[in-house]
Amino acid sequence: MTDETPAAAGNRPLGGTIGQMPWRIPVNPDRPTEPLDPEAVQRLHRAAMRILSGIGIECLNPEAVAILKAAGCRVSGSNVRMDEAFVMEMLGHAPAHFTITPRNPAREIAIGGRHMVCFSVSSPPNAWDLERGRRQGDFATFRDFLRLTQSFNCIHGSGGYPVEPADIPAPVRHLDCLYEMLTLTDKVCYAYSLGPERIEDAMEMARIAAGLSPSEFEAKPRISTNINSVSPLKHDHLMLDGAMRMARRGQPVVVTPYALAGATAPVSMAGAVALSLAEALSALALLQYIRPGAPVALGSFIPHVDLRSGASAFGSPESMRGMQMAGQMARFYGLPLRASGACTSNMPDGQAMWESANSLWSAVQAGANMLWHAAGWLGGGQTASPEKFVMDCEMLQMIQRYFEESSFAASDEDIALEAIREVGPGGSFFGHSHSRARGASAFCAPLTADWRGYEAWAADGAVWTSERAHRIGRQILAEFEPPEMDHKARGELERFVARRKEEGGAPA
């Protein structure tokens, strides 16, 4: 895999008439937007260190506490205080970049540097679409979202269950879900840190699906997890357990505090970033102590509380600045950075798209390496929508095209002085050889966007964007063909699931 070369296997069109941009690992060429001056970066760093050494963090996982105590941290009950020297020594072990290789090696992704990969929405309890309205998530809908995840080249993997399938009993849900994720997609999959059985089963299933021995599996990152701290300043038992299990097997862990400014974090962005950093760095230090060099990333997720409704507001200008600040701090610590494509709007309408655009562009401006919830998220993460999924993918395609050097190349051939001379005043570039030579590849092709004038658009039914996205989503699902899978690996995966179900799965 190289950064700019599409892996040929992944470049199927979306459907009969629906084209799309090629699979690639996007590389962000822009200099990040950096609101903080160097002194402010130092102030934020010092604040995070003072939080960790002076206030400490509550670790509700006794094993983690014991490990940190052995590492020399000051422990008082579940409160752990760690000094700057320890934190910085541990962070020094963290790799600045790594890859994650799913069962199809052509779908390997790169994390860190200037790369920006995109994962589909994860964990909404509800689904909504134009036809059926809102309802609790179910397994059939879960599978449909996996089909969308697989179909779009601009989506590099799953960041969790794209909708929570409430109709599958909790003890075996992870088995059914991982099985579908590993068979309906060949992209990077996700393991929830929700108890030892779930995380170990997920790793085992990823190993089996890829036909790997345990040592081959652990030789490089194969699947990812994300843990959230309980802001302010608390790590829960199961999240830390899952993170430690993943790190021990060399699998990537993203630590993303959910810092709700004005409620679980300071109302000021700089304060929320400082708190968030302290929470994330404490977990990352733990993981690096357990396995130096374990692949990890820093997550930033700072909506703010709406004082009127108590809800979380996403995609605000303040969140954008918070994301950019987090980018500066991630580079200061040499850590890959995770962002999110979040919005507050309950419907795939104008508000949804300006909030999502703000989230996405701030991720670009921050130099984020991973975009979670990049497609399909609605209503503060409470709802997954196929229309929003398709519309988000259009924005992602545009961003990925925006990253391409050809969009801003300015060689003599690009400047086209000869063509300008040949066309001359009053002429036309339409059909000129310079235009023809670049043709269809000159511009990002639309997916749901309708570029026709009003009359042509109205004559064709006057269909708004959400309805067009709905139809495209339906067409993709109707034409979906699952990716190829090794017959033997699939059989072994089925047997594993059956056996673990017989054993009762995981505690609810």
Added chain:
Amino acid sequence: MTDETPAAAGNRPLGGTIGQMPWRIPVNPDRPTEPLDPEAVQRLHRAAMRILSGIGIECLNPEAVAILKAAGCRVSGSNVRMDEAFVMEMLGHAPAHFTITPRNPAREIAIGGRHMVCFSVSSPPNAWDLERGRRQGDFATFRDFLRLTQSFNCIHGSGGYPVEPADIPAPVRHLDCLYEMLTLTDKVCYAYSLGPERIEDAMEMARIAAGLSPSEFEAKPRISTNINSVSPLKHDHLMLDGAMRMARRGQPVVVTPYALAGATAPVSMAGAVALSLAEALSALALLQYIRPGAPVALGSFIPHVDLRSGASAFGSPESMRGMQMAGQMARFYGLPLRASGACTSNMPDGQAMWESANSLWSAVQAGANMLWHAAGWLGGGQTASPEKFVMDCEMLQMIQRYFEESSFAASDEDIALEAIREVGPGGSFFGHSHSRARGASAFCAPLTADWRGYEAWAADGAVWTSERAHRIGRQILAEFEPPEMDHKARGELERFVARRKEEGGAPA
């Protein structure tokens, strides 16, 4: 007027229950996104100069040709070739920044430097709203858009007629329109360069409305115009005539080639920018020769042709890069830069907002000083919509808030270490004195955005964004009160309009 201090007079709420951000002249603190390296900037400059010296530009205005000939340019019929030395000497006279002062001095705006001011949509022939659908523009709708222009603090002036009032006869249309613009708003107004009578009448009316003598009027910029070249490489008669008349009276002229990549300009962004630069710089050089130091700005407007429909596509990733390149070139020449808030979508839906967000954010990234068509534009500029106007203003408010230093301030007080210590692990920042002290000003207040959870939103009617924007637009119009105006000036303005109507106005 200072940059950060709101002019108190302009800070009325939008309506009974509709709050808004204060009037201010936004200052963009971000370092621009610069896709071109210094060599590429030089290549684009050299290409523009070679176009002007080697290919030349068609000037369909004989007066302009004669002036340029006298200035030493090489003239052959209507083809004018100008050398780099002449162009650069002339551009050296152009001011890097200037102000425009409308009849209410508290509404003075600053052009250049890091300022970014916003003008409402201009010149669509049609209007559309959720209630009445699409129809040809008329005078009543024209007046409603002026009321929106006046009501929103984030809009700094009119960039033309917000919709073309087809029910007013062409010879007197400019008189009726300017009268409404100058009385329903007290913000910067616009003069169309569509013939000597229209541009002179507009300047005269702006002078009268402000109660100024001719010499007071000419002492500083009071009203603006924009001219478009006819790409490729042609300037028409009336546009140049208007530009020259404005420059002679010290009034600002923006020169904005409409470069449709793949049709009237090269399909490559760098080529389209080079062509566009040559066209704009030739007119700017002419204006600086006529009046050295005349206030001018460089416009960039590079949609691309949709090969399927022949329509112009706005808000694409390629356009974003074109805008950023134009920003680099504007800084190279020391000229203020104009951008546009354009989109292709025919309705105020998801597509409209992602296209507009791309246009707006690329203007920010480019360091643009003026955002034309910043609110209300739909369907490639063929339609003005009050819903889109309100929705765009929400995005503009967010951008203007994003610019504020308080959104990214990171002093010790912002980092809030003491508050973090007091709240401690597991506590809440909700109601803490640090949160209370910042309170409502901590975050950009929503305008149409609904931040409530799904249940509360659904219980309140499940209203989508465009419908909410429609209602807000209606409420603003219902509650509108025109700005104060000097009685004597208004009387004189009425007499001027009556006299000019008697004289027959301007040729159709």
